[in-house]
Amino acid sequence: MIWALFFLFMFLLIIRTRRKSDVVAFFHPYCNAGGGGERVLWCAIRTMQQQWPNLQFFIYSGDYDATKEQILLKAKQRFGITVDPKNVHFVFLRLRRIVEADLYPRFTLLLQTLAGFILGFEALLKLNPEVFIDSMGYPLTLPLFRWIAGSRIAAYVHYPTISHDMIDLVARRERTYNNDDIIVRYNILINAKLLYYRLFAFFYGLCGQAVDVVMVNGSWTGGHIRRLWFCDHAKVVFPPCDVTAFLALEQVAEAKFTEDKVLRILSIGQIRPEKNHKLQLEVLRTLVKKLAERSDGIKVVLTIAGGCRNQEDHRRVTTLKDMCAEWGLTSNVQWKLNVPYEELLDLLSESLISIHTMWNEHFGISVVEGMAAGTVMLAHDSGGPQMDIVLPIDGKNETQPIGFLAATKEAVVGVIDAQNHVYSDNVMSFIMIMKLYSILIYHKADDGTVRSFKSAFDLSSFSFFQRGSVQEFMQFTGKLLVERSGLGARSTVKENEYFCHCYVRSDGLAAVSVTDGEYQARIAMSMMTRVLDDFSSKVHAVQWAQIKTEKDCLYTGLPELLAKWQNPREADPMTRVQEEVEETKIVMHNTIQSVLERGEKLDDLVKKSENLSDQSKLFYTQARKMNKCCNYY
Structure with a gap:
């Protein structure tokens, strides 16, 4: 026992003496993924470089198959964000594979969180920074770097690892991608999962006690983090939404619709289960049937501009493509994976409608981009889009819609069908x-x-x-x-x-x-x-x-x-x-x-x-x- 305490003391002493001053490290294992979280990362680094040019910035990244130059180039191409490479460095992590969800079909939350601790330990052994910022949501890294490494801790929370909404969903026995049918059927399994979720939420709250500065990306996330982490000091820092380029877009969607009678719908978002691309395909299937019954020559095309991070995401794309083939939708779906920034702007310029179907999206940068580009925005009636984005102007003018919210397939189809009538019946008068x-x-x-x-x-x-x-x-x-x-x-x-x-x-x-x-x-x-x-x-x-x-x-x-x-x-x-x-x-x-x-x-x-x-x-x-x-x- 004494020897164990001695070795622990020596380990802490060695780790803390290796702490690098004037070093800020971001824990972001998927920094090259090209999603909304990565936009936050690069904007944060660019801003901090301008504010504190003498600091050194490190990123814990699992993208060891890419060079520093390639990662920074992708950030510029995808987001239009340029960071100074002089004081930006990467600490490449070899164990990132262990945090991927496909390895843990059961007890995913718990096992991924424990795997995140192991990955964080690898990061600590390679670099102990003065300031540690978790910008991706690995809760056990927070007490690790606070109480073992002695770093100052900040967390930017995009999405709570667990939320009371998730617990309520299990209690209501609703079937979702993370609540299987077999669990819903049996009381003993439901009660066991509820206990598991509640215990996890308790320990998740303990992890939050290690944080000095808490930032959240929206009202929905802020409400859950304040409740789970028992903190009143969580600040809402909305994700950077540089809409200048989107506002300057020349909208050609109406002219193209008049020319070829193709109703173009655009979906922007990473290919992850919670983004619910399946619902988008179900909506498309219903719309295709409706248009076929009318025989007015109008075709609907859904373009999915999604980011694929790894093989698991690519397997989901294959599954979705198989679904398209089964439902006869292959010609109605275009796949634009990991598109560069310029091509994304072109897609927004040509699309009449932008669609978003994620339940309890933490914020919804793609929703903001779609609205700024002038598309008709149709977002899920929950989370960030409901609380922060698709709102009446200045809380008034409720009769003047700035977008649409829908939570079910029927509601989504209804909104799109109504917009199709507007464009198809009045398109010439709308333009002329x-x-x-x-x-x-x-x-x-x-x-x-x-x-x-x-x-x-x-x-x-x-x-x-x-x-x-x-x-x-x-x-x-x-x-x-x-x-x-x-x-x-x-x-x-x-x-x-x-x-x-x-x-x-x-x-x-x-x-x-x-x-x-x-x-x-x-x-x-x-x-x-x-x-x-x-x-x-x-x-x-x-x-x-x-x-x-x-x-x-x-x-x-x-x-x-x-x-x-x-x-x-x-x-x-x-x-x-x-x-x-x-x-x-x-x-x-x-x-x-x-x-x-x-x-x-x-x-x-x-x-x-x-x-x-x-x-x-x-x-x-x-x-x-x-x-x-x-x-x-």
Whole structure:
């Protein structure tokens, strides 16, 4: 006993004396996998390099079949992330194979966790860092490096190893990929598994006590980690979602659908059981049958852009391909495995719908990317997508969907089928019809000050991430035009493919509308005349002084008028509209800059504006750099 304690003491002494100062080590055995967790890893290293250039960064990796240069090149190609190789090093682990799930068909959680401890021990013998960061979820490495190695510990938790949702699922006897039929059938097996899960959750919580800094990637993960690890200091650090390239994508999906009548659906995600690609194939099978019954010539194609980490993932692909062959879906599925970043952008540009089917996804970077790229996003109604992503804008505008949530095959099929009707029945009108984006009502006082009375928007053709900034800029532009216009003036400002029409009545009541090029200026002027007449008939001039903000204005008819005047042919006969404004003089301006007074600059007005958020000002600056000034795309 004494000798055992002596050898343990000497081991601890040797290990701790070998600890490297100014070294930060990330435990990420699958750093070359190309998934969302790897994006977090590379973004974290790049940011820390910029913040602390004198530190050395090591990555415990099991990808010993790749060189440092190859791993960093893949990070650049897959994510567009470049890290400085000078202070990035790799500690290659030979035992990574022991943590793979296919070795443990039973007691997978327990045996994988114990295997993670062994892999962590190999890592410790090769390098003892000053700071140890587990960025992949191996819980026993946390007490190992805290109490044996003496390192400072941080954990970035993508997904809890076990959750109360998993325990509840077993208690409800639901069949899933990790809850076999044989267990569901027998009470003794169910009770044994419940005991196993609860004991595991208890020891998982003990591992969490070793962590100095806890970070989680979303609200769902945060809730479970706080409950399991008994910690209130877990901080939500959303995964890095650089959507700049996705926002800049030119969406060609609608044009391609018009051309070849192929409804393209894109699935992005690693080929893992929990991603539930089987459900996607079941949805596809149902859709193919529905379209065959209609005989309208529309074909549906599902593209699975998945990351394959190892042979186990490739075996899953083979199983899914066999399923496609059995169901007659081979020609309806395209496989794009481990695609580079540029090809992923092309796929998003060509796809009408993005689909996500993982139950309790911890966050859902692919959901964010799909929304930013302008696809119709259909995500699973649980976890991160439900709690953090597919939400009403600023918690409001619930009638304006920014995506769809569905939890069952029937619900998923229903959403996709509805979108197919939208595109197939109205695709030509969707592309060719004139578009009215907004109507804004202002009042210009005698001293030249302008107040916003009411506004209505139809921004459904813009991506979710653009809508807030687009709306603010439309309001900013509208107020600017009214300020620069005299009483009784009508003007139209052309900016790229967008047109801002302004009409200021002699009593100071004004309207501004933003349209596309198909919406004729004379029609817009007639529409705004009708809008102002309707407004003044319901909100009398004596009440205008009391309106300080839009909330003070009780006028409710603007959204209805916006919808009505989307198609002027239905709102009023075109010939009559033309006759009414035939003699009206409309001043045309080629750019917003031409409206400004001499010496004024639009850049300065944007910077000084108190009505534009920092996000919208950044949006404007990026648009200027891309030579798309005031282009709402």
